Amino acid sequence: MPTFDLIIRNGTIVDGTGHSRFTGDVAVKDGLIAQVGEVRGDAAEEIDAAGLVVTPGFVDIHTHYDGQATWDQEMAPSSWHGVTTVVMGNCGVGFAPAAPERHDWLIRLMEGVEDIPGTALAEGMTWDWETFPEYLDALEKLPRTVDVGTHVPHGAVRAYVLGDRERPGAVPTADDIAKMADIVEDGVRAGALGFSTSRTVLHRSVDGEVVPGTTATAEELVEIGRALGRAGHGVFEMASDLMREWNEFAWMGQVSRETGLPVTFAALQSIAKELPLEEQIATMRAENDNGANIVAQIALRGNGIVMAWQGTVHPFRLRPSWQAIAELPWEHQKARLLDPAFKAQLLSEASDFSEVNQDIVGLIMVVCGGWTMQYEMDEDFDYEPQADASIAARAEAAGMSGDEYAYDLLCRDGGKGFIYLPILNYAEGNLDFLEALQNADDTVNSLSDGGAHCGTICDAASPTFMLQHWVRDRKRGGKLSLEHAIKRQCQDTARLYGLEDRGVIAPGYLADLNVIDFDRLKLGKPWLAFDLPAGGKRLLQKAEGYVATIKNGEVTFRDGVWTGAAPGGLIRGPQRAEMAEAAE
Numbered sequence: 001m002p003t004f005d006l007i008i009r010n011g012t013i014v015d016g017t018g019h020s021r022f023t024g025d026v027a028v029k030d031g032l033i034a035q036v037g038e039v040r041g042d043a044a045e046e047i048d049a050a051g052l053v054v055t056p057g058f059v060d061i062h063t064h065y066d067g068q069a070t071w072d073q074e075m076a077p078s079s080w081h082g083v084t085t086v087v088m089g090n091c092g093v094g095f096a097p098a099a100p101e102r103h104d105w106l107i108r109l110m111e112g113v114e115d116i117p118g119t120a121l122a123e124g125m126t127w128d129w130e131t132f133p134e135y136l137d138a139l140e141k142l143p144r145t146v147d148v149g150t151h152v153p154h155g156a157v158r159a160y161v162l163g164d165r166e167r168p169g170a171v172p173t174a175d176d177i178a179k180m181a182d183i184v185e186d187g188v189r190a191g192a193l194g195f196s197t198s199r200t201v202l203h204r205s206v207d208g209e210v211v212p213g214t215t216a217t218a219e220e221l222v223e224i225g226r227a228l229g230r231a232g233h234g235v236f237e238m239a240s241d242l243m244r245e246w247n248e249f250a251w252m253g254q255v256s257r258e259t260g261l262p263v264t265f266a267a268l269q270s271i272a273k274e275l276p277l278e279e280q281i282a283t284m285r286a287e288n289d290n291g292a293n294i295v296a297q298i299a300l301r302g303n304g305i306v307m308a309w310q311g312t313v314h315p316f317r318l319r320p321s322w323q324a325i326a327e328l329p330w331e332h333q334k335a336r337l338l339d340p341a342f343k344a345q346l347l348s349e350a351s352d353f354s355e356v357n358q359d360i361v362g363l364i365m366v367v368c369g370g371w372t373m374q375y376e377m378d379e380d381f382d383y384e385p386q387a388d389a390s391i392a393a394r395a396e397a398a399g400m401s402g403d404e405y406a407y408d409l410l411c412r413d414g415g416k417g418f419i420y421l422p423i424l425n426y427a428e429g430n431l432d433f434l435e436a437l438q439n440a441d442d443t444v445n446s447l448s449d450g451g452a453h454c455g456t457i458c459d460a461a462s463p464t465f466m467l468q469h470w471v472r473d474r475k476r477g478g479k480l481s482l483e484h485a486i487k488r489q490c491q492d493t494a495r496l497y498g499l500e501d502r503g504v505i506a507p508g509y510l511a512d513l514n515v516i517d518f519d520r521l522k523l524g525k526p527w528l529a530f531d532l533p534a535g536g537k538r539l540l541q542k543a544e545g546y547v548a549t550i551k552n553g554e555v556t557f558r559d560g561v562w563t564g565a566a567p568g569g570l571i572r573g574p575q576r577a578e579m580a581e582a583a584e
């Protein structure tokens, strides 16, 4: 009998706590880290990590795999980027509780808010649950490459309680609010890691309605927060436009002070937010100085729309010539798009904004011709592009109109060209503002939205981006140390959700690990795959350099290829390390 199940030898260990790296071995037994340092003994398998970096598995707390996790074991694309734990059910959307007659409605909500194809959800999900605890039981039946934890989503809870009364502006009675709070309490007691809500005009169902809860009063939110307090654990997560009149930080502060639990919100530079990011952070800090525990979720790059002819969004969608071919199969569309006469006709037309909702018309105008904010995505694309890489600049250099340059760009590679439009977090044309935020302990790495925005965004690769750009390649400003970056993506994210059993390489912690060829680490170009149920599309992005990813001691990915192992399960509630030595 070998002493251990697995030994990783001679790696450069970055242990997730922020401590300096050191060279050593990591031995694994029964799914846990057994020894770190110089390991004697043998193992069923050894991985030679000389010259490679060994880190804890990444913990991604902001994903939307709520549907996918019920049918998919691989959990791409997050699992391709070193992630071994995902928390889903964010932003108030999810699939439980679900009255039987509400299935399609919940799907349309998810499709609208998170751009996950409704046909894929309808075909992929079995709906063998009604209550939130039954949904957890259903999740538990399917093993996966990663552990999943979830929030109770406000949208589903509200629709469940209010039924047909649920519509924008609906005012729940005190009895309704008490029922919602009970459902949340039951869900959290059954193992949810928190509760989530959405308060942004950008989040709409495919029918154009804002998410239930968008117009909830502070009273409703505080009552639900108290339900988490009664259950004794849980994180309150929110995506909000942070309108001044809503005074969100006051009730967030109240909830966290009353319950002693963390409240976390998406902190972005957003055209939909009234409060500039600096003011969001300053207001949060004023509440925290007053005993609150509010944590800002930050994205590590411009939150972008990736546009392609076959994507959900591209700049020419509102031109009559595109509208005429919008429903045709791709091969027919492609033939037309590559026809010079069709191109000339389309470029002679103006976009028709008459059907666009007033709340988002400014955004749509940027999509349809804001060439100074749009960038060409090539093989070596830099996610912190300079102004001279914009379509406006490149078109001018080429002596073309922005329209024509963008059209030709989308037609590249047989119609598979991409345009990047960072609508959030890129107002200043650089990421300098994220330097200080990534060094603050009241912010957390987040907003990858893994599993969501299938036809528009692919930020599930955030952990890879963090290492490649913020630690290794950034030239336009400061960088992060490898130790600090890994801590933020491992121990810090895990601790926010009470997951004290992971995110650190020390004896007693879960053997969730990455072996990374750091010098070779590189994001690939995104591509559109049509591999969801019913042929649903999604943007995917791979990376080179992940030599091995290990979950509960089993190798799940080797050089980016799934081994077929599925040791991940459902996380129920906060977790403590089994026999962890003080890793601080």
Ligand SMILES: [Zn+2]
Pocket (backbone or CB within 6 Å): 062, 063, 064, 090, 091, 239, 449
């Ligand atoms: Zn989200």
